[in-house]
Amino acid sequence: MALINYASREINSKIVYYGPGLGGKTTNIKYIYTKLNPSIKGKLISLATELDRTLFFDFLPVDLGTIRGFKTRFHLYTVPGQVFYNASRKLILKGVDGIVFVADSQIERYDENILSNENMKENLEAHNLVLEKIPLVLQYNKRDLPNITSVEELQKILNSSNKYAFFESVATQGIGVFETLKEICKLVLKTLA
């Protein structure tokens, strides 16, 4: 639900990082925060537990500057990945314009990726949204670890129709982080025109 204000000439869009717990969603946002020029980023808000697990969400506003007279902003959110925080996940999806699904490549997290993907579709439906109409980018994270599922297999379970762009990443090192962000931003911008 992009907000376009023709009087103040502002466009705000909401991008949500979704995926299983401990998959690297917050790591993505934190890396973006550390690397962006202070002039284009706002304050990073993390509503997390004492153990640094996301409790409600992380939030980072990114300012693209003035494009054709419109101040263009992306609001990046993460959801809490842990299964029992579903009520929070559902709330964060309200008004979403684009989704990054961060999958955990580790073999032992195989099922969690599938469950989280299904959960995402259910929660979108709760907002009367269908995945087919929302820009989505997949990120296969933790590619540096030894015990990982192949990209082909991840594609099979999360992107069987090969409809969505995907990126391999190592979010802790920033590999693939900005490529993913740029792609989802571009897809969201296309929906505005």
Next chain:
Amino acid sequence: MTEGLNIFEEDFWAITDALNRLLQGTNARTILLIDKAGQLITSVGDTARLDTSSFATLSAADFAATSQLASLIGESKFSTLFHQGERENLYVCLIADRVILAVIFDQRTTLGLVRVKAKNTAAELERIFSDIFSKLQKETVAKHIDTSFTKAAEDELDRLFGP
């Protein structure tokens, strides 16, 4: 495209006018209008010391979480929220089921006055937003965002995030 909220000049000025009258009528410090997805629509009053983006996001999250609490105890919603601080207070209410009005005020006014005046403003804003929503549903809103905007924005993304 997902369901969007487009606000045009005349609606925006009508909204700002209503908020300014509320600000003056209550002697509140700051008033913000936020959509339920957490995006700031506009604000009036003193915003110099306030991170309005963060405030908008957290207010929407607060309201959403509280609405879920309401449903857990069998209420359809809590239509207003009040947070009391030592110096500053926050009064929040929902308008037209989609927009959140947040009033920040201190000891220069009272909760009672804010509540009464905000109720009047809420009714006025409800009319304005009902018009906006029906306009968005009925008419094909002329696209001011065209492919040249998309191209320019993509170029800017490449410049900021690398090619």
